[in-house]
Amino acid sequence: MGGTVRWLDVNTTQWFYRNVLEAERIFLDSKKEEKLYSGKLYNKFVTGKTRSVHNFTTTEGQTRFNISGYKPDSREIVIVYIDGVPTKPSKLETDFVYIGHPIAGGKEVSVYLSGVLDMHQGDETSENCHIYPKTIGCQVLYPNKKLDMADKYEFDLRYGLNEMAVCMGQKLRRVNVDVQVGESIHSALMRTIGYKHNCFTIINGVLYVSFHLNQFPILVNYNYKSGAVIKNRQREKVVPSSTCAIYNDRFFPNITIPRFEFFSLLQRMRKNFYNRYTDRGYQPKVIDKTERYIKDREKFVGKWYEEDVVNILDEKFNDGCYVFPLYEDNTFQPDVCVTRAEAIVYLHRFTEWALEQFR
Structure with a gap:
């Protein structure tokens, strides 16, 4: 099954796994958009250990992936996605991430490095005793990428079914974003997508995706005009990125709360x-x-x-x-x-x- 992992720090070996997943199915609204709880926001990392995604196309029999400057850290989560399927690495060493078996050539592989979060460490003797992830005060920007045919991009409800985006084998949900007069694109995206997962939209030929998809490869189908004819661009591969994304894909099971x-x-x-x-x-x-x-x-x-x-x-x-x-x-x-x-x-x-x- 493809797709990025919903909670990076919740897995089947943990005693609370089933309860967390079942509680996540509780919604507060009839549209099933507002869940009982959500992840905490974070985007500040310790120096030299920021979140990153490294994308590869494999050669025959490949078992290791070169990531220059990488150093193993017990605090960091590492996931290897092979054609969208998440796999645990078999070994980590300086500049290299290994998997436990040879891979056929031509496979799409993404190595996800979670980074090491900069956390507020509470003092149990004071009122402000809780621990929480920090965020930085930058201008938040959704991961985006200009499409090859952006200047000729065409969207019409008659062709809406031909517009599609797939990441790690998972089809993303298209969100129609109506940018109102005087409203910035970012504000419109925040109003309609917010921190939802696995969403995409295309505005003026630019692909925008949910924050957690930052730096992951996306295959996009969209329409463009060629003369008087509408054509459909198939499986264009793009890697949307952001200079200031903010994430909510961790449950933080061990932190204290006020x-x-x-x-x-x-x-x-x-x-x-x-x-x-x-x-x-x-x-x-x-x-x-x-x-x-x-x-x-x-x-x-x-x-x-x-x-x-x-x-x-x-x-x-x-x-x-x-x-x-x-x-x-x-x-x-x-x-x-x-x-x-x-x-x-x-x-x-x-x-x-x-x-x-x-x-």
């Missing part, structure tokens, strides 16, 4: 339950009309998670008691990391509330 993030995830589950098991669906309260007193609410006023937190903290059992306790001084403390004990208590109370509310 209370605001944990409660935001619980709130997404709560929304899903209301949308699935009630006729009205989820109806959020206006944040300035929530009733619960939270002593340190000023800490998260205006933050992206404010509505999620104040809404779920307002939830009650049928006896009128709040589902989730605050600290003894009535503070929420959004930046404090969730302990294992707290996580178990919160999940247990959430389960009790859900069974009471929806059974």
Whole structure:
């Protein structure tokens, strides 16, 4: 089966593998576009160990691939894609990546080097104890490549079925991007594609793809005008690239999270339950009309998670008691990391509330 790996740091040998994949199938909307959770964004790497993809066409019996300057690092993920099928390398050494068997000539191979992420290392003795990947403040740009027939490119709904892009043996989903007056192409792409995987579009003869496909080879079919005739360009091979991509293809299973993030995830589950098991669906309260007193609410006023937190903290059992306790001084403390004990208590109370509310 072709296609890039969905979660680079989740594999079949890990105890949480099945749960992660099953939870990923939970959607919050009827169109099945907004998932219960998503990967964390990252694009900052330690010096000398950035993310990269190296593409080859094999010679008969080839077993190793030369990547000048490469040095093995236990923190880095290396995947060898052979005609789109992901394979673990058999050996890594300076300047070379090996596979365990000879390959026939003419195979398309991509060696993916994940790079080594620059991580914020939290201090467990402070409030800001969580660990998270860093991002750099560059102008984010979708991976793109001008097509050979860009000047004659033609798109018409009558020919839409002839426009196709395939990466690593997987057909990509075409997204129609309508660039509005005064809107930049990047803003239009962010509005329509965002951080979705395996998407592509062509605008003015330029191919744009999802961030995680940066530097991977793409085979493109598209239409162009030759005189008065519309022709279809078949399997043009291009390698889209970006000077500032941002990625969300890691689950980060071992990092700690702050209370605001944990409660935001619980709130997404709560929304899903209301949308699935009630006729009205989820109806959020206006944040300035929530009733619960939270002593340190000023800490998260205006933050992206404010509505999620104040809404779920307002939830009650049928006896009128709040589902989730605050600290003894009535503070929420959004930046404090969730302990294992707290996580178990919160999940247990959430389960009790859900069974009471929806059974």
